[in-house]
Amino acid sequence: MGNDITEINKDTFWKFIEEAKGQCGKDMDAMFSWLNGRLLGMHPEQALKFHTIIHGYQEAAYKYGLWIAASLMKEDGYSDDRFVDFRAWLIVQGKAVYMAALENPDSLAEVEQYGDCEFEILTYVGSYAYTELTGRTAYRVCTAEMREQVLAEISGEIKYHPMIEYPLEIQDVVDVYPKLGNRFVKRYGIQCFLNGSMWNTSLPGMKELVEKGADEVHKLRMKQEKSKMNKKQPGSQRRSNN
Known part of the structure; x- marks a missing residue:
C-alpha cells in the first residue's frame, strides 16, 4: 500500500x-x-x-x-x-x-x-x-x-467531546471521563481529591477556565438529574392512578 x-x-x-x-x-x-x-x-x-x-x-x-x-x-x-x-x-x-x-x-x-x-x-x-x-x-x-x-x-471531519475544551479537576473528571477517572481514583484513593488543583492556576486565564469547566460540569449533572426524574415520573404517575 x-x-x-x-x-x-x-x-x-x-x-x-x-x-x-x-x-x-x-x-x-x-x-x-x-x-x-x-x-x-x-x-x-x-x-x-x-x-x-x-x-x-x-x-x-x-x-x-x-x-x-x-x-x-x-x-x-x-x-x-x-x-x-x-x-x-x-x-x-x-x-x-x-x-x-x-x-x-x-x-x-x-x-x-x-x-x-x-x-x-x-x-x-x-x-x-x-x-x-x-x-x-x-x-x-x-x-x-x-x-x-x-x-x-x-x-471538518473531527467531532469533539462537548467538555474537551475545559481543564477539569479530578472530582469532575470522574463524572465526565469515568473510565479514566475511576482508574485514577482506584490508584490513589481519596488522596487524589486532597492534592489541590491538577492545573497551574497562576497561569493567565487558567483559573477562570477551570471555574468555567466546573460550571459546565455542574450544568451537565443538573441536566442528567432532570433526565432521570423525567424518566421516573411517568411510572410514578401510573402507580398513583391505580
Whole structure:
C-alpha cells in the first residue's frame, strides 16, 4: 500500500500510518525509518505535506480533555513538551483511535499503552525527509497560511467531546471521563481529591477556565438529574392512578 501512494493528503496520510503500523507494529524506531524511507522516495513536496498534515492533527488534538486523559494514563502526568509526544503517539494508533479520542477522551481507557505513550521523533519525520531531499527545513518553508489551511481541512471531519475544551479537576473528571477517572481514583484513593488543583492556576486565564469547566460540569449533572426524574415520573404517575 505504501509504495502505491504518490501524493500525501489527509486521506493517504492515514493510509501511510496504517501501513507503517502494519509493517512495524509497536517498534517506533522501525516505524520512523519506514516512514522516512517512503518519503525519501517521493517528491519533496510530499514530505512537506506530510510534515504539515501531522502537525495539523497534533494541533487539532491540543485540547485539555485529551491532556487530562493522557495524564491519567500516565502516573507522572504530562508537561507541555511531553503532551506533544503523546499526541504523536496517538496519531500512530490510527485514524479510528484518534477520532474516537477526540469525540470522547475516555475511549483511551480501552487503548493498549506501550512505548511510554510517547513518540517524539514521529513529529519530525516529514521535516527530516524534506531536509534530506532539499537541504531546507520544513519548519521554515511551511507558512502560517499552509498550516491554517490544513487545520481547517482536517477539523471538518473531527467531532469533539462537548467538555474537551475545559481543564477539569479530578472530582469532575470522574463524572465526565469515568473510565479514566475511576482508574485514577482506584490508584490513589481519596488522596487524589486532597492534592489541590491538577492545573497551574497562576497561569493567565487558567483559573477562570477551570471555574468555567466546573460550571459546565455542574450544568451537565443538573441536566442528567432532570433526565432521570423525567424518566421516573411517568411510572410514578401510573402507580398513583391505580
